[in-house]
Amino acid sequence: MAHPNDPAAPAAPAPERQATFKSAVSTSGIALHTGNRVKLTLKPAVAGSGIRFRRTDLPGSPEIQAHVRNVTDTRRGTTIQENGAAVHTVEHLLAAMNALGLDNAVVEMAGAEPPVGDGSAQLFVDLIREAGIVEQDVPREFITLDRPYWYSQGETHVVALPDSVFRISCTVKYNATILDTQYLSLVLDEKSFIEQLQLARTFCLFHEIEYLIKNNLIRGGSLDNAVVIKGDAILSKDGLRYPDEFVRHKMLDMAGDFFLLGKRLKAHLIGIKPGHPANVELARRIAGLVA
Ligand SMILES: [Zn+2]
DSSP: OOOTTOTTSOOOOOOOEEEEESSOEEEEEEOTTTOOEEEEEEEEOOTTOOEEEEETTSTTOOEEEOOGGGEEEOSSSOEEEETTEEEOOOHHHHHHHHHHTOOSEEEEESSSSOOOTTSSSHHHHHHHHHHOEEEEEEEOOEEEOSSOEEEEETTEEEEEEEOSSOEEEEEEOOTTSSOOOEEEEEEOSHHHIIIIITTOOOEEEHHHHHHHHHTTOOTTOSTTSOEEEETTEEEOBTBOSSTTHHHHHHHHHHHHHGGGGSSEEEEEEEEESOOHHHHHHHHHHHTTSOO
């Protein structure tokens, strides 16, 4: 790579532009928590409009802006709600859109939750690539930090430090399981997301499943779309996709949850045993919604 002061270095790159889908594409599949089959369509949207979900199964097809101010539940996935309508488990689709460079899109859903796919972001990456991406004639805006932000709750700590890129560093550890402490740090972009995060699947601890079933949260769940950790065993259809698949999935979730800021974040996110509640609390602080 050329040094910035090298006289032969290329001129500074043109400012990044906003982007949307080139064409509309659809898919359908089972939703994790409701267990219902749902159709999802990705559509282009005008510059400056951000990511909007549209519930085509409800009267008037109400829209829900993908913004942290609209988050109403973070118990398993991240739920957003606006105009009397909710969409659940938006984080994997948002993570793929964040990494692949979408700024503006309409996500039509004939149901309350996107298809789960295999519990990773692969379904959405494939769908976004099928739709194609086109640049728009408007500069991309970023959120940058002038000071650190943080949120702590018990053993969970999430921190956002000023940085010139979107960097995620994450550590997870689950007591009473065979899992060693897992740690990974990367600069999030399309390449790192595709190579290191997109295949990491949703996981849960066996003792959590009873709670989830009682609360009707995983009616579409199976070993087709999640990994279950039971004491010293890992229940999975095809083993683990990465030795440290769990920390990678936590980072995938962070890439999605922090895209709810509505613009790309340039910051170093540090997650120690992070989860949706802490991610969203920190995003609320960055957005100035809470002190
Ligand atoms: Zn997830």
